[in-house]
């Protein structure tokens with residue numbers, strides 16, 4: 001009898017946080033008494049359908065394993081790579097080769113830097129993307145007018161052209177795809193030398209279109225230092241300094 005596909009979280013957490021600019025990688029920044037990483041992992045564990053969460057840290061990371069040593073549903077993999085795509089592919093290939101995950105199981109790839117994922121958004125993604133042949137991702141429609149910039153030799157950035165925002169969306173995570181399909185798509189993109197900044201772009205190269213599922217501003221990615229304060233405020237953990245509630 002065919003067993004139903006399981007759902008697994010895969011959290012790429014091997015980045016250095018260069019744009020964040022702190023002494024430690026941003027996934028270890030404090031956010032209301034927990035690290036950003038713990039909150040991002042807990043967000044995936046909030047849905048009982050998520051069978052296990054694999055956290056992929058840098059090979060020389062000495063903090064990650066101790067954070068989750070008492071969390072049975074979390075397994076830390078020191079398989080981080082040069083870029084985010086390498087981290088994700090390293091983990092997928094390990095999990096498939098060692099049968100931690102089977103080919104048609106669903107993998108939800110979620111940035112360690114997105115601690116604001118809510119139970120509601122996660123459930124919406126799982127409910128909707130499970131019914132879509134290509135899987136899917138959380139995303140937000142672009143609300144602002146889009147400008148393509150030009151940068152002068154002096155470093156001045158000016159508006160070169162205005163790009164239509166019609167049907168434009170900003171990708172978030174989790175991005176949910178079948179394990180083997182995603183692994184093959186990522187491997188092929190890397191072989192072709194393609195730039196891959198998210199999983200959906202690799203799946204698209206297979207000629208299938210992942211479902212766009214409405215995300216939320218609270219699920220923003222912490223990239224610059226100020227983003228941590230925005231997320232703290234969005235999660236009602238602490239108002240921005242000097243700002244009335």
Ligand SMILES: Nc1ccn([C@@H]2O[C@H](COP(=O)(O)OP(=O)(O)OP(=O)(O)O)[C@@H](O)[C@H]2O)c(=O)n1
Pocket residue numbers: 011012013014015016017018019020025026027056080081082083084085087088111112113114221222223
């Ligand atoms: N080689 C890498 C690079 C990034 N990531 C992870 O991918 C997510 C999104 O990447 P990004 O926001 O770019 O994080 P960093 O690469 O750490 O940031 P920066 O580019 O500023 O160094 C983060 O959870 C990060 O830890 C990863 O696992 N492996």
Ligand SMILES: C[C@](O)(CO)[C@H](O)COP(=O)(O)O
Pocket residue numbers: 084111170171172173197198199221
């Ligand atoms: C995956 C992602 O969060 C979707 O918007 C984004 O592409 C990650 O980019 P980063 O430069 O690796 O943070």
